[in-house]
Amino acid sequence: xxxxxVAVPSNDIARSVEWYTARFGAKVIYQDATxxxxxxxxxxxxxxxxxxxxxxxxxxxxxGELKDASAAAGIPIDKxxxxxxxxxxxxxxxxAVELICYPPGETAYEQT
Amino acid sequence: xxxxxVAVPSNDIARSVEWYTARFGAKVIYQDATxxxxxxxxxxxxxxxxxxxxxxxxxxxxxGELKDASAAAGIPIDKxxxxxxxxxxxxxxxxAVELICYPPGETAYEQT
Numbered sequence: 001x002x003x004x005x006v007a008v009p010s011n012d013i014a015r016s017v018e019w020y021t022a023r024f025g026a027k028v029i030y031q032d033a034t035x036x037x038x039x040x041x042x043x044x045x046x047x048x049x050x051x052x053x054x055x056x057x058x059x060x061x062x063x064g065e066l067k068d069a070s071a072a073a074g075i076p077i078d079k080x081x082x083x084x085x086x087x088x089x090x091x092x093x094x095x096a097v098e099l100i101c102y103p104p105g106e107t108a109y110e111q112t
Numbered sequence: 113x114x115x116x117x118v119a120v121p122s123n124d125i126a127r128s129v130e131w132y133t134a135r136f137g138a139k140v141i142y143q144d145a146t147x148x149x150x151x152x153x154x155x156x157x158x159x160x161x162x163x164x165x166x167x168x169x170x171x172x173x174x175x176g177e178l179k180d181a182s183a184a185a186g187i188p189i190d191k192x193x194x195x196x197x198x199x200x201x202x203x204x205x206x207x208a209v210e211l212i213c214y215p216p217g218e219t220a221y222e223q224t
Contacts, residue, residue, distance in 0.1 A: 001136060001137065001153050002153040002154055003152050003155030003157070006118040006169055008169065008203070008205075009205060011205055015204050016203060016205065019204050020203070023201075023209075040171065041113050041115035042114055045115070045169065057118055057120065057157065059136060059152065059153050060153075089135075091120070091122075091128060091132070092122070092124065092128055092131050093120075093121060093122050093123055093124075093128065095120045095121065095122075
C-alpha cells in the first residue's frame with residue numbers, strides 16, 4: 001500500500017493546469033476536458049471536474065487487496081479508461097479515499 | 113519546490129487517526145486535539161479541524177521563496193507552533209495551497 005495521488009476540484013481543467021504549471025512548474029502526465037494528472041513537486045496531483053469525479057486522496061493497492069476491499073465494502077470495482085481499477089471508500093467525515101490498482105502492463109502509464 | 117503534504121478535514125481527530133491507522137497502517141508523526149500529521153503509505157497526510165485549518169495541499173519552499181511569495185501576494189507569513197512558516201494561496205477554483213517552509217534546525221521534526 002502506497003500513497004498514490006491527491007485530486008482537487010476544478011471547473012476548468014485547462015485553466016487549472018495552466019495555474020499549477022506556471023506557479024509550481026507542474027508537469028502534465030495526462031489531460032483531457034474532464035480531468036488532468038500532474039506531477040507537482042514529485043507528487044501526482046489530479047484535477048477533477050467535481051460532477052464527474054469526487055475530490056479525493058488515493059492509495060495504490062494490489063489487485064488482490066482491491067478485490068478484498070471491494071468484497072468487504074460491498075462496492076463494485078470500477079474499470080477506468082486509462083486501465084486502472086478502483087473503488088472509493090469514505091473516512092469517518094466523508095472524505096473520499098480511492099483504492100486504486102495499476103494492473104501491470106494494462107495501464108496508459110507506468111506507476112510512479 | 114517539493115510536494116509536502118495533503119490535509120483533509122476531520123471533526124474528531126482521534127477518530128480519524130484511528131481510521132487511517134486501522135485501514136492503511138498510518139504512522140502518527142504528530143497529534144493533538146485540533147490536528148494530526150500522519151504518514152500514509154509514504155506521504156504526509158494531515159487531519160485538520162476545518163474551523164482552524166483549511167483543507168489544503170502543501171508544497172515545501174525555501175525561506176527565500178516564501179518571502180518572495182508573501183511579498184508578491186501581499187499575504188503575511190504565519191509562524192506555526194511546530195516551527196514551520198507558511199502562507200496559503202488559492203488556485204483558480206479556491207483550493208487552498210500552502211507554501212510551507214521548514215527552517216533548518218527550527219522545526220519540531222526533520223523534513224522528510
